[in-house]
Amino acid sequence: xxxxxxTGVTATFFSxxxxxxxxxxxxxxxxPTLEKKGxxxxxxxxxxxxxxxxxxxxxxxxxxxxxxDTVLWVALCISILWSAVVFRWG
Amino acid sequence: MQRKVRDNKxxxxxxxxxxxxAFSAIVPIMTxxxxxxxxxxxxxxxxxxxxxxxxxxxxxxALLDSLGRQFFFSFSVLAIxxxxxxxxxxxxxxxxxxxxxxxxxVAIPLLIxxxxxxxxxxxxxxxxxxxxxxxxxxxxxxxxxxxxxxxAWLTVLLMDVWHWTPLIALLCxxxxxxxxxxxxxxxxxxxxxxxxxxRHIQLxxxxxxxxxxxxxxxxxxxMIYTEPFVLTxxxxxxxxxxxxxxxxxxxxxxxxxxxAAAFSLIYYLIVLLxxxxxxxxxxxxxxxx
Numbered sequence: 001x002x003x004x005x006x007t008g009v010t011a012t013f014f015s016x017x018x019x020x021x022x023x024x025x026x027x028x029x030x031x032p033t034l035e036k037k038g039x040x041x042x043x044x045x046x047x048x049x050x051x052x053x054x055x056x057x058x059x060x061x062x063x064x065x066x067x068x069d070t071v072l073w074v075a076l077c078i079s080i081l082w083s084a085v086v087f088r089w090g
Numbered sequence: 091m092q093r094k095v096r097d098n099k100x101x102x103x104x105x106x107x108x109x110x111x112a113f114s115a116i117v118p119i120m121t122x123x124x125x126x127x128x129x130x131x132x133x134x135x136x137x138x139x140x141x142x143x144x145x146x147x148x149x150x151x152a153l154l155d156s157l158g159r160q161f162f163f164s165f166s167v168l169a170i171x172x173x174x175x176x177x178x179x180x181x182x183x184x185x186x187x188x189x190x191x192x193x194x195x196v197a198i199p200l201l202i203x204x205x206x207x208x209x210x211x212x213x214x215x216x217x218x219x220x221x222x223x224x225x226x227x228x229x230x231x232x233x234x235x236x237x238x239x240x241x242a243w244l245t246v247l248l249m250d251v252w253h254w255t256p257l258i259a260l261l262c263x264x265x266x267x268x269x270x271x272x273x274x275x276x277x278x279x280x281x282x283x284x285x286x287x288x289r290h291i292q293l294x295x296x297x298x299x300x301x302x303x304x305x306x307x308x309x310x311x312x313m314i315y316t317e318p319f320v321l322t323x324x325x326x327x328x329x330x331x332x333x334x335x336x337x338x339x340x341x342x343x344x345x346x347x348x349x350a351a352a353f354s355l356i357y358y359l360i361v362l363l364x365x366x367x368x369x370x371x372x373x374x375x376x377x378x379x
Contacts, residue, residue, distance in 0.1 A: 062144065
């Protein structure tokens with residue numbers, strides 16, 4: 001695996017994504033999702049909400065990197081907060 | 091009462107596809123993410139730099155210019171190719187030998203490889219020996235795509251329109267052929283004008299193929315590389331340097347793997363977002379049906 005140039009941070013990042021996907025799969029088997037319409041312009045399933053949360057998190061982080069010089073913890077907190085809002089009311 | 095399915099062995103049939111996708115997409119993307127947070131000197135020497143490359147790329151004026159050019163190019167291509175493709179599809183013969191002949195003629199540009207398209211237009215547009223370049227200059231217009239950025243832009247746009255409008259035309263043609271004759275009969279009974287038929291029958295029925303056409307053309311034009319590279323080489327100056335070319339120069343020309351990886355991921359995120367928007371639009375259309 002040396003050719004993939006792993007670092008501790010990226011390994012943790014992908015492990016977290018992997019764990020989220022496994023957790024969502026188990027949750028889907030135990031309690032299948034239903035499409036719901038919230039404040040988002042489309043009706044979404046749990047998987048849609050996860051995708052929207054992840055892609056939003058990526059853009060929030062990029063926005064912070066492009067415009068602000070603060071540490072990325074702020075972007076991470078905003079992303080988590082936004083994801084919670086999407087999952088609860090999205 | 092519905093019986094609960096206990097045998098889930100069918101999932102194993104998905105395994106080969108999962109392995110294929112893992113090798114062709116997931117593992118390479120993971121590697122690019124790993125590269126994007128490191129300063130790589132050689133196979134064994136790399137230093138962790140965190141999000142530094144992302145910050146640098148997002149504030150790099152040359153790359154932001156390429157990004158702006160890329161969006162402008164993609165939207166220009168869509169603004170020209172979609173109406174033109176619809177217009178061509180509307181006038182194409184529907185019956186008889188001419189229908190087959192016109193289909194073949196329209197499809198020809200799609201069969202030509204990208205690098206050959208670039209070469210054709212490079213020669214065709216030259217002011218000294220190219221038919222197009224010579225004719226434009228003969229009309230008294232000073233046209234030289236190798237030295238004038240506006241001429242270079244117009245040539246790249248014209249080349250893309252020539253190469254890819256047939257795709258939109260063929261998609262629309264198939265969409266138009268799928269409209270039942272009864273719709274036209276009803277329109278004739280109502281004495282509807284040609285415009286009314288187009289506005290209220292043809293265009294709504296073309297919505298699905300147009301969404302697919304716009305998605306394909308946006309994605310393809312957003313990732314354009316070969317044709318402008320062969321035609322103008324990104325010049326004059328950087329006036330026709332699009333994202334893929336800027337990225338290739340950085341990754342292969344300068345061997346700046348870390349910054350190139352960071353920019354690749356930003357590029358990927360843009361494509362992913364647009365893809366998701368179109369995918370959602372197609373799903374919504376299907377649900378509306």
